[in-house]
Amino acid sequence: MLDVLVVGGGPTGFLTALGLAQAGLAVRLTEAEAGINDSPRACVYHWSVLDGLEALGVRTEAERIGFTKQDYCWLVRETGEQIAYDLSVLAAHTAFPHNIHLGQDRLADIARRRLAAMDNATVSFGTKLVGLSQDEDGVTAQLDGPDGREAVRARWLVGADGASSSVRKALGLDFPGTTWNERFVATNVWHDFEAAGYALSTMVIDARHGAVIVKIDTGGLWRCTYMEDAALPETSVLDRLPAAYEALLTGDKAYRLERAAPYKMHQRCAERLRVGRVLLAGDAAHVTNPTGGFGLTTGLFDCFALYPALTAVLLDGADEALLDLYASERRRIFLERTSPQASANKRLVFHANGGGADLEAGLEGLRRMTRDPDYRLQRLMFVKSLETPALQARASA
Ligand SMILES: Cc1cc2nc3c(=O)[nH]c(=O)nc-3n(C[C@H](O)[C@H](O)[C@H](O)COP(=O)(O)OP(=O)(O)OC[C@H]3O[C@@H](n4cnc5c(N)ncnc54)[C@H](O)[C@@H]3O)c2cc1C
Numbered sequence: 532m533l534d535v536l537v538v539g540g541g542p543t544g545f546l547t548a549l550g551l552a553q554a555g556l557a558v559r560l561t562e563a564e565a566g567i568n569d570s571p572r573a574c575v576y577h578w579s580v581l582d583g584l585e586a587l588g589v590r591t592e593a594e595r596i597g598f599t600k601q602d603y604c605w606l607v608r609e610t611g612e613q614i615a616y617d618l619s620v621l622a623a624h625t626a627f628p629h630n631i632h633l634g635q636d637r638l639a640d641i642a643r644r645r646l647a648a649m650d651n652a653t654v655s656f657g658t659k660l661v662g663l664s665q666d667e668d669g670v671t672a673q674l675d676g677p678d679g680r681e682a683v684r685a686r687w688l689v690g691a692d693g694a695s696s697s698v699r700k701a702l703g704l705d706f707p708g709t710t711w712n713e714r715f716v717a718t719n720v721w722h723d724f725e726a727a728g729y730a731l732s733t734m735v736i737d738a739r740h741g742a743v744i745v746k747i748d749t750g751g752l753w754r755c756t757y758m759e760d761a762a763l764p765e766t767s768v769l770d771r772l773p774a775a776y777e778a779l780l781t782g783d784k785a786y787r788l789e790r791a792a793p794y795k796m797h798q799r800c801a802e803r804l805r806v807g808r809v810l811l812a813g814d815a816a817h818v819t820n821p822t823g824g825f826g827l828t829t830g831l832f833d834c835f836a837l838y839p840a841l842t843a844v845l846l847d848g849a850d851e852a853l854l855d856l857y858a859s860e861r862r863r864i865f866l867e868r869t870s871p872q873a874s875a876n877k878r879l880v881f882h883a884n885g886g887g888a889d890l891e892a893g894l895e896g897l898r899r900m901t902r903d904p905d906y907r908l909q910r911l912m913f914v915k916s917l918e919t920p921a922l923q924a925r926a927s928a
Pocket of ligand 1: 538539541542543544561562563564568572574575576635658659660661691692694695697698715717756794812813814815821823824826828829830
């Protein structure tokens with residue numbers, strides 16, 4: 532019998548499997564698709580997750596494949612005001628006072644390669660979970676793969692299978708919350724945003740043409756994410772793209788589109804993150820709109836809390852109550868921290884906070900960040916507050 536079956540080969544699943552395998556546990560990761568999904572999604576990892584990536588031994592490689600960055604800018608489109616700040620104030624508080632820019636598929640692939648070199652880990656692509664049941668000793672998962680259906684036994688199962696999670700559905704869990712009326716269109720594009728005066732990471736604040744524009748590799752590829760009414764047909768997103776770019780690109784408007792992907796946006800959290808021997812993590816557990824880059828950040832903090840807790844239960848005889856603590860704490864952090872702040876960010880960037888005095892209040896907070904280092908530190912610490920520090924220590928306290 533496996534120790535842990537991880538369902539879902541996104542970054543949450545791959546890094547959780549890596550943490551468990553590094554502890555010596557027998558792990559299998561199963562992914563429905565033939566390879567790692569490389570659609571344009573997470574590209575910024577906040578400084579606060581770097582300790583966790585370091586503990587897994589992948590931070591250096593992630594920095595080498597992507598790049599590190601310290602400076603950020605909010606641009607008020609209507610007035611041209613630029614509110615810029617850097618992360619240098621963090622230097623006294625962390626060994627890694629920078630963010631990493633890197634496509635999430637590449638982060639997952641670092642873990643995939645590490646797992647491929649380990650005898651106690653297996654990765655099965657093209658193999659989809661289609662059902663599960665559990666008893667006192669373990670979980671039985673029904674997997675559909677290239678050789679047909681197989682029943683796999685594991686002592687524990689981690690559902691890291693994304694927003695439409697089959698694991699969550701098989702557990703009969705509700706996924707309450709809201710779906711926004713707007714659709715985000717994430718595009719990867721070659722265009723010289725820097726020459727056009729954009730910072731390497733810019734939040735364009737505007738009620739009509741709000742956008743998040745971020746350099747995502749050292750070869751000149753940028754992510755430009757904008758928003759449109761979700762009532763417009765999804766099939767004609769590309770027809771409307773030139774008009775959206777017309778409003779966002781300045782100077783030489785030449786561009787070459789690498790890819791574009793439309794996304795529905797939600798704020799939702801599963802009613803429970805643990806049912807017996809099954810645990811949820813990442814987007815399977817909670818989804819947020821991506822303004823501010825808190826979605827995978829929260830998923831990575833799930834991973835950093837979950838793999839040591841499961842390891843302690845499996846190898847050190849720790850009480851399973853540790854896993855209840857995982858479930859309640861990660862849910863609380865999403866509902867109390869991640870989701871409200873991501874929603875506030877979306878309102879500011881894409882709805883200009885409703886305009887007028889509301890916008891001014893939001894901008895005043897950002898301006899204060901630039902002139903008051905203590906306040907900047909306080910605001911930058913937000914992403915640290917999404918972490919659940921060592922559950923084992925808390926359970927034994
Ligand atoms: C435009 C955009 C930009 C974003 N930018 C950021 C950012 O900068 N920073 C940030 O922190 N977050 C960001 N996010 C959020 C981030 O992309 C998600 O939080 C992240 O993908 C979650 O990773 P995951 O591994 O939990 O799930 P996923 O990446 O969705 O992976 C789940 C995997 O499970 C597989 N799967 C599904 N069902 C089954 C099954 N039955 N059996 C087996 N496998 C299955 C899927 O094929 C998939 O590969 C962004 C999102 C969007 C849409």
